[in-house]
Amino acid sequence: MNLKMTPKAVIFGGTFILAAIVFAVVYWPWAKRIQTPSDIHRSRTPAENAGRATYIANGCVYCHSQSVRYLDWGLGAERVAQAGDYVEDRPILLGSERTGPDLSQEGGEHPDDWHVAHFINPRFTRPHSIMPPLAFLGDKKISTLIAYVQGLGYKDADRRMERQRFWKEKAIEAYEAGPEANVKWLHGHVPEGWRKIPNPYPTTEAGLRRGRRIYQGFCIGCHGPVGDGMGPAQPHIYPPPLNFTILKGRGISGGILYYQIMNGITGTAMPYFKRELESEKIWDVGNYVAVYFIGETDANAEPRGIDASWEP
């Protein structure tokens, strides 16, 4: 080959190639872009936009994606991202890393008070978290950030937030009516079948050890090291984390503990753990709470079915 590489060949040849490529892979996709908003899309409120600016300024995008894939399981997996979700996003915040979970559908996942505690210090609600503490933002910025986060998921988020607010009111009412009424309210919403089920498995040393480990990794920031609800998140959460000792003698059962841990209590900061904890872990942590903090357990009581093969 004896193509002569003159300065002109390099400069104009290179620029020409780049121009052709920009036309094909940048301009053309733009010209053909989808401009119709998706079914869940709505415009953001001014507060949400202010929160989005805080999100951008503090680099949340480096740890959180906002782009659910068809192969995902975790937070937001119920709805795969569509181009129409982003039509008003400038810039778009898809993210390239998942050091933290995807936030596309974060709105309404937790009530506002959970977010306050979490943003002040993520370890308060999530002991193993490596997310940076954001107390330096101050109350005002934290509240707009929460407005933004609670709007992620647009109309789906709005529906979830409506539910959070509805139950928050009821939960506060029950809490303020005193422990007796609160426990009655809490248990009143557990389906009857669950309420009657005792923990079918016996208490074992190993089981309690596992339960403690789960408790320390997931629950301690709210319910506290001794289960009195005085973890570091407590000042920010209302109704405050449950003091487990009030459950004693008030009809608590293994089934109630299991159901509440699995499903969470919408409206309160109590999250659901069905994604994070498998069945054995839920029974174990429930029994740990029952044995050590409530001081009363129905483990292995009748009716418990045929004993499982591993039982001693």
Added chain:
Amino acid sequence: MATTTNALPQIHRTARGFCITSAVWFVIGTLVGLTTAIEFIAPDLLGNISWLVLGRIRPVHTNIVIFGFVTAGLLSVSFYMVPSLLRTELYSEKLGMITVLLWNIAVAAAGITLAMGYTQGREYAELIWPLDLVVVLLFGLICFNLFMTVKQRKEPLLYVSVWYVLAAVILSAITYCIGNVIWVPGSGALAGMPDAIILWFYGHNVLGLLLTPLAVAVAYYVIPSASRTPLYSHTLSLVGFWSLLVMYSHIGTHHLLQTPAPTWLKVVSIVGSIGMIIPVMVVLINLWYTAKGKLGQIQADVGAKFVLAGSVIYLFTCIQGPAHSLPVVQRITHFSNWVVAHAHMGVLGFAGFIALGGMYYILPKITGKPIFSKSLAELQYWLVLIGMSGFMIGLTMSGLIQGHGWRSGETVYRLLPQLHHYNIFRGAMGVLIVSSALIFLYNIIRTIFFNPGGQASGVGKES
């Protein structure tokens, strides 16, 4: 030029300026990187200091290492290599020095504004609009200086390194404007999916049209020069050059394979990513055939050794790249630390190694003195090689834990404790890399400012 005293030659001031620039920002950039690594291990350690919070300093780290360290280092070599290959002098050393000064101001301003939270929030295109303008101006100054140098050349033929440098500076100036959506000063962004497409067109071309061609140019200069052999093949040079421009610049959408980007665009980017094997292998065959039988000479020069190692790491990076452009692989690797490992292998292992090697190689030529300490340079070589490789292996492992865990239903939170030890390992490897940066800075400063010449054992190679 013959220099026997401590005085530095008047020419090559720009090359020296960029060399010091690169060494200084190498230390600062990696220190900031180490800080992020520490925050991954102990998120509360630095308390509530807004400008040190991870989300703020991560772009500080990436911008400083890419523009302050690697690009500046490669430009240092370019500002020596281009005039020398054209048998002329740089058109204007004065303009060059202004460029160096402004470059440092721009990098410092980038670091400060990002730490203060002034960002456009688009990965690799974070800088606010006024700084965007400064960067474009800088590329303009560099283009002008180099074009005028080409114009006054005494050597009629352009060597392949010159093609790559010219293409890199002019095409980067253009992609920078496009990628930063410079006609929208406020947000610097388009709306919706086109913003992601234009962003990754640009983000990808920071590597493909800036770092890669500059690094390849330096390798094309150093390897034949150190092994005292003419380049193996002109034809391969041509194929490598044009195929790089065609292939690399259009595949940015492989960063968006799992998003709602148009399917045809994804297909194009995957095909092009596989096609990257051509520009990469052609360059490497050309370089390695040139070096064939001359490894002794290359080994003997620490600069050339860095460059050769960089070329080997280029191969590894570009085997991995096409592999994780495949959807089946990306199902596991996307969003995970695997990509971070790849990024460090590319930017530090390939482009960074070649920048370091190139600077060591030209140091005696631009100062008229031998390198202050060859043994420190050797030590630095091993520190950064072990640091980068360890970093890469550790993060690849942790990325696989993440990817496979998520794929089988683990939540992000559940996996955090399992990543902890790998994060500690990464921090430890970071310490090696920072140490190597400190050694480099010391060696450069000693060579340039406090070396009367002839004191170290190496023979000062003068051009």
